[in-house]
Amino acid sequence: MKSTQKRSPKKQNHVVSSAVIHRLPRYFRYLRMLMREGKTRVSSGELSELMNVTASQIRQDLNCFGGFGQQGYGYNVSFLYAKICELLGVGAGFSAIVVGAGDLGRAISRSDMFEKRGVDVISLFDVDKALIGRTINGVAIRDMADLESFCRDNRVDMAVLTVPKAKSEEVAARLAACGVRSIWNFTGNELSSLDIPVENVHLGDSLMILEYRLNQADEETERRTLS
Amino acid sequence: MKSTQKRSPKKQNHVVSSAVIHRLPRYFRYLRMLMREGKTRVSSGELSELMNVTASQIRQDLNCFGGFGQQGYGYNVSFLYAKICELLGVGAGFSAIVVGAGDLGRAISRSDMFEKRGVDVISLFDVDKALIGRTINGVAIRDMADLESFCRDNRVDMAVLTVPKAKSEEVAARLAACGVRSIWNFTGNELSSLDIPVENVHLGDSLMILEYRLNQADEETERRTLS
Numbered sequence: 001m002k003s004t005q006k007r008s009p010k011k012q013n014h015v016v017s018s019a020v021i022h023r024l025p026r027y028f029r030y031l032r033m034l035m036r037e038g039k040t041r042v043s044s045g046e047l048s049e050l051m052n053v054t055a056s057q058i059r060q061d062l063n064c065f066g067g068f069g070q071q072g073y074g075y076n077v078s079f080l081y082a083k084i085c086e087l088l089g090v091g092a093g094f095s096a097i098v099v100g101a102g103d104l105g106r107a108i109s110r111s112d113m114f115e116k117r118g119v120d121v122i123s124l125f126d127v128d129k130a131l132i133g134r135t136i137n138g139v140a141i142r143d144m145a146d147l148e149s150f151c152r153d154n155r156v157d158m159a160v161l162t163v164p165k166a167k168s169e170e171v172a173a174r175l176a177a178c179g180v181r182s183i184w185n186f187t188g189n190e191l192s193s194l195d196i197p198v199e200n201v202h203l204g205d206s207l208m209i210l211e212y213r214l215n216q217a218d219e220e221t222e223r224r225t226l227s
Numbered sequence: 228m229k230s231t232q233k234r235s236p237k238k239q240n241h242v243v244s245s246a247v248i249h250r251l252p253r254y255f256r257y258l259r260m261l262m263r264e265g266k267t268r269v270s271s272g273e274l275s276e277l278m279n280v281t282a283s284q285i286r287q288d289l290n291c292f293g294g295f296g297q298q299g300y301g302y303n304v305s306f307l308y309a310k311i312c313e314l315l316g317v318g319a320g321f322s323a324i325v326v327g328a329g330d331l332g333r334a335i336s337r338s339d340m341f342e343k344r345g346v347d348v349i350s351l352f353d354v355d356k357a358l359i360g361r362t363i364n365g366v367a368i369r370d371m372a373d374l375e376s377f378c379r380d381n382r383v384d385m386a387v388l389t390v391p392k393a394k395s396e397e398v399a400a401r402l403a404a405c406g407v408r409s410i411w412n413f414t415g416n417e418l419s420s421l422d423i424p425v426e427n428v429h430l431g432d433s434l435m436i437l438e439y440r441l442n443q444a445d446e447e448t449e450r451r452t453l454s
Contacts, residue, residue, distance in 0.1 A: 021439060025432035052419070088435050089442035103334030110330055113431045117438065157441055182441050184434060192279070197440040199433045204340045205252035206426045207411060208315045211344065212248060213424040214384055214409050215316035 016064050023061055024088055026051065031081040032116075043074035091118035097156050097180070099171060100163035101126035101134075101141045104186060108160055109136045119158070123150060151178040158182045165189045172198075243291050250288060251315055253278065258308040259343075270301035318345035324383050324407070326398060327390035328353035328361075328368045331413060335387055336363045346385070350377060378405040385409045392416045399425075 030051055034042055048055035065083060069075045085091050096114060098105045101124045114121050124141040126132060134141050159180045163171050168187035172194060175183060182197040191198050257278055261269055275282035292310060296302045312318050323341060325332045328351045341348050351368040353359060359370050369377060386407045390398050395414035399421060402410060409424040418425050
């Protein structure tokens with residue numbers, strides 16, 4: 001019987017642009033840091049210095065969510081933090097499985113990233129007999145063959161996809177078919193033909209940005225040497 | 228004696244906006260795919276369909292690099308691929324070390340991401356005696372105590388930082404001090420006070436975007452149920 005853990009979605013009053021949405025996780029991180037430091041108030045100016053974003057951008061972004069600041073007071077840190085958590089669905093009790101228990105899958109399972117964002121990792125899956133039956137941080141690695149029955153018995157909000165690239169389409173389709181509601185895709189193969197939300201992660205892209213910047217630095221050095 | 232592998236930087240004729248630079252890695256990936264499929268020509272229209280970007284955006288981006296397309300012909304795939312590799316410094320023979328040989332460090336070392344982008348991983352480092360002396364894909368895990376002497380004897384273009392967050396500032400400063408030229412930072416702590424290029428990776432950010440989209444999907448369902 002499917003575990004009927006009914007989730008209540010957080011209400012959102014405004015339609016927010018994609019650019020602002022993508023800036024939200026950074027606000028989350030800084031506000032969490034301020035909360036930990038015990039800071040109760042913060043001005044847009046202080047946030048601006050901390051985050052290296054203009055104060056007006058900050059005010060504009062936060063206004064999208066109903067304008068929490070008060071003239072002369074600034075923002076209440078814990079209220080703002082709670083609001084952003086609500087918007088992002090943090091603490092909403094999402095459940096996740098990790099599909100592909102290789103180095104990356106295990107590394108991701110072990111990180112505290114999920115816990116910090118209210119996501120509960122409830123199982124890993126693999127085809128490798130040497131891995132099946134092990135536990136990572138107390139979470140079991142199950143046989144891929146048991147995927148469908150597991151998803152029948154448990155609500156799975158997201159699957160972290162860390163299988164080999166060649167298997168990505170096939171496994172993604174299987175996940176969507178057994179009711180998994182979203183995919184966090186680390187395979188490097190952009191999945192685009194599914195009906196469920198997919199976040200494609202391309203670590204190699206940021207490596208290439210670094211290469212570009214190194215190349216620019218080299219060229220600058222060469223220009224100075226030759227002049 | 229320092230290995231004097233002199234690198235020749237690739238020349239860049241135009242100043243390119245940050246937005247375009249950040250789109251380059253994606254062009255790289257799709258062009259590499261087309262190369263593998265043996266395709267010799269591609270039009271901006273075909274690229275547009277493949278990449279889900281408007282054809283005019285594609286033409287505009289590629290024009291930033293000197294306009295490689297020909298009216299009626301489109302673009303020569305291998306020429307375009309080579310040009311983008313040159314711009315990004317791929318194949319320029321960068322050397323990298325991985326600092327912090329935990330799950331994530333080892334996962335990153337083992338991936339083919341570096342090889343595909345012309346980066347050679349020449350060592351890992353850790354403080355854990357159980358890890359020191361092991362090899363990952365034939366690359367040795369050395370003692371952190373030997374970091375300075377290693378960097379004296381070898382050119383290190385980039386350090387992949389996968390140490391615990393609490394150690395990030397200290398280790399980053401140490402790396403910059405011993406001549407490492409850039410840092411690819413996975414610690415989650417934004418490093419901003421260094422003179423060398425740093426790419427900060429925040430995997431948790433894309434997790435939060437997925438949570439937001441799931442939350443939106445839930446809310447949409449609830450709205451429909453109630454109406």
